[in-house]
Amino acid sequence: MEYYPRIVELKLKKWLRRREIIIIKGPRQAGKTTLLLHLKEKLRGNYVTLEDPEMLQAFEDNTKEFAKRFKGNLFLDEVQYSKKAGKCLKLIYDLFPKTKIFVTGSGSFDIKTPVGNYLVGRAVYFELYPLSFEEFILWKARDLYPVFLNFKNEVKAFIKKGVFHYKKPVFENEFKQLLQEYILYGGFPAVVKEKDFDMKIQLLKSLQQTYLEKDIFFFFDVRHLEKFRDVLRFLSFNIGNLLQPSNLASDLSIDIRTLHNYLNILENTYIIKRVRPFFKNILTEIKKTRKTYFLDTGLRNSILSNFQPLSTRSDKGQLLENHVFIQLKKFGEIRYWRTKGKAEVDFVLVNNELIPIEVKSLGKVKKGFLSFLKTYKPKKAIVFSEKDFGIKKIERTKVLFIPHWIV
Numbered sequence: 001m002e003y004y005p006r007i008v009e010l011k012l013k014k015w016l017r018r019r020e021i022i023i024i025k026g027p028r029q030a031g032k033t034t035l036l037l038h039l040k041e042k043l044r045g046n047y048v049t050l051e052d053p054e055m056l057q058a059f060e061d062n063t064k065e066f067a068k069r070f071k072g073n074l075f076l077d078e079v080q081y082s083k084k085a086g087k088c089l090k091l092i093y094d095l096f097p098k099t100k101i102f103v104t105g106s107g108s109f110d111i112k113t114p115v116g117n118y119l120v121g122r123a124v125y126f127e128l129y130p131l132s133f134e135e136f137i138l139w140k141a142r143d144l145y146p147v148f149l150n151f152k153n154e155v156k157a158f159i160k161k162g163v164f165h166y167k168k169p170v171f172e173n174e175f176k177q178l179l180q181e182y183i184l185y186g187g188f189p190a191v192v193k194e195k196d197f198d199m200k201i202q203l204l205k206s207l208q209q210t211y212l213e214k215d216i217f218f219f220f221d222v223r224h225l226e227k228f229r230d231v232l233r234f235l236s237f238n239i240g241n242l243l244q245p246s247n248l249a250s251d252l253s254i255d256i257r258t259l260h261n262y263l264n265i266l267e268n269t270y271i272i273k274r275v276r277p278f279f280k281n282i283l284t285e286i287k288k289t290r291k292t293y294f295l296d297t298g299l300r301n302s303i304l305s306n307f308q309p310l311s312t313r314s315d316k317g318q319l320l321e322n323h324v325f326i327q328l329k330k331f332g333e334i335r336y337w338r339t340k341g342k343a344e345v346d347f348v349l350v351n352n353e354l355i356p357i358e359v360k361s362l363g364k365v366k367k368g369f370l371s372f373l374k375t376y377k378p379k380k381a382i383v384f385s386e387k388d389f390g391i392k393k394i395e396r397t398k399v400l401f402i403p404h405w406i407v
Contacts, residue, residue, distance in 0.1 A: 003038045004139050004189070006031060008128055015124055016043065021093060021101040023119075025109055026128035027270035027295070028215060029207055031189045032104040035128060036075045039102055045073025050081045060084045067092045067099060075102045080109035080219065086118030093122050108219035111268050129270065130296045131187030133179070133327055133407065139192055141178060147171060151406045155382075158400050159331060159355060162380050164391055175405040183319050184307050186298020197307075204302035215269050222265070227254055231262045235272060235292050236303045240321045240346070242289045242338070243274070270295050275325070278335035278348040286338045293325045320404050321346055321359040324384055327407040328357065343368035359384045359404070365394075373397045 008024075015022055016039075024032050033049075040047050048070060050056045058066045060082055067074075074092070079085045085105075092099060103123075110116060115123070131139065134152060138145045147170065158164045169175075185191050185200045188207060194200050212229070216222045230252050235243075245263070249256040266272045272292050279285035294300040297319055301307055310316045328334050328347060337345040337356070345368055347357040354376055358369045365383055373381065373395045381399045388401035 003034065003041075004193075005135075006035060006128065007132065007135055008035070008126055011126060012039075019093075019097065019100070021089060021103060021119060021123040023103045023105070023110075023115070023123050023125045024128055025105055025125060027130065028106045028211055029188050029190060030106075030128050030130050030270075032106065032128050033077055034189065036077055036102060036104050040073070040075045043073050043100075045075055045100075046070040047075045047077065049077040051078040056081055059088055063088045063091050064095065067096045071096065071099055073100045073102070077104050079103050079105040079115075080107050080113050083113060085109075085113050086115035089115060090118040090122065093119070107215035107269055112219055127270075129187075130298075131189065131192055132330070133182055133187075133323070133405065136182045136187055136192060137178060140181075141174065144171060144174060144178075148175070148406075151402075155400075155402065155406060156331075158380065158382070159349070159351075162398050164400055167390065169389060169403055169406070172403065175403070179323070179405040180310050183297050183310065183323050184301060186296040186301075188296060188298065191298060200298075201302070201307060204298055208299065208302050211269070211271070216265065220265055222262075227252065227258075228262055230254075231259065232266070232271075232303055235266070236294070236300050239293055239300065239315075239318045240291055240325075242286075243292050244289060271299070273325075273329075275334055275336055275347075278337045278350060278354075284339050284341070286340060291336050293322045295326060297322055297326070317359070317361055320361070320384070324357070324359045324404060324407055337372055338368075339371070343371040345369055345372045348372075353380075354378045355380050355382065357382045357384070361386055365399075370394070 012022065024035065026032055037047060048055050050059060082088065089101060089103065092101060105113065134148065137148050151166065154164050154166055185204070191200050191203050194203060212225055216228060217225060222228050234248060234252065245259055246256060249259040267274060272294055274290040274292050276290055277286045279287040310319065325334065325347065328349065332349055332351040335348045335350055337348050345356045346359050349355040349357060356369060356372045356378060358365055360383060362385060378397055381397050383399055383401045384404045385401050386403065390401060392399050392401065
């Protein structure tokens with residue numbers, strides 16, 4: 001089987017020989033089945049998909065006999081089809097100590113198909129998203145990957161220690177071309193592997209339709225798909241903007257409880273991520289309203305049927321901001337900052353210290369960013385820019401200016 005590496009394997013490695021059930025969650029077609037088959041090939045054992053009605057019935061109706069047949073390493077795919085998954089997995093874990101269980105699930109898994117209550121202390125969870133930009137480069141331009149990794153490690157060093165050694169980026173035009181393809185078509189594995197751009201679009205349209213028909217209609221029993229599509233389209237047009245649910249419900253003529261349900265479904269099925277505000281001063285800073293981003297910009301572009309080059313797009317800034325958000329998730333908790341006077345910073349990385357992050361097409365920073373530096377006096381900050389590169393001192397803060405592809 002041809003296999004392209006995924007970074008999540010590094011996190012999985014230390015758990016492979018332990019007893020805990022390994023549960024891999026993520027959106028449809030993110031590569032969970034491929035990863036599961038790769039692990040089976042590597043570790044040996046039995047692969048079973050619960051999308052098969054006969055296997056599903058055996059798993060639920062006679063779990064002991066099912067486990068006896070598939071003893072050893074058991075690689076269980078599409079577990080969201082079983083409403084008894086938690087209870088059955090607990091039984092196998094408790095009665096068959098020599099069976100190591102690997103599980104994947106998408107859509108309603110652990111939402112409509114709860115397993116967590118049954119597997120406390122018995123399972124570890126991992127999330128498999130569409131490809132990060134790092135993985136995208138590893139798949140598409142392996143010769144450039146070491147160069148990218150050096151830059152990425154420098155950004156990590158800046159976040160941790162405030163140091164950055166590079167004076168000038170190299171191979172910038174190639175990285176910009178890769179970045180454009182990644183932002184326009186996203187990181188779903190089948191889409192990344194496809195070379196024909198028209199086919200990429202068709203694959204994204206098919207994924208969009210499958211998501212609506214299987215996850216939304218079948219698993220979540222959402223009957224008003226057109227209303228659900230309206231919400232999706234609105235969010236697609238408004239990535240990175242403040243979301244006022246009451247206003248949106250009124251504009252789309254949707255009951256507010258229904259809207260909140262739709263938003264929760266979209267977040268729990270890995271389509272969007274809502275970002276909460278950072279605040280310390282409850283009198284002057286926004287503390288409730290969230291911003292929304294997509295976890296794959298290709299899917300977002302598919303919803304709008306817009307795959308035009310970045311240079312011609314009015315939403316270029318939004319797409320660059322969404323891209324940076326997707327990549328920043330691995331660095332820690334992400335918030336945004338905005339005052340009631342509308343001073344704003346795109347992101348605030350909240351770890352042991354605060355690191356404000358601004359995403360721009362050009363290098364000039366806004367007053368809101370400068371206001372944050374004056375108010376909180378962070379030691380470090382980052383500005384993503386198409387022109388400036390390197391460290392500048394603003395106020396008392398070291399501000400790193402880097403291209404959007406170095407993340």
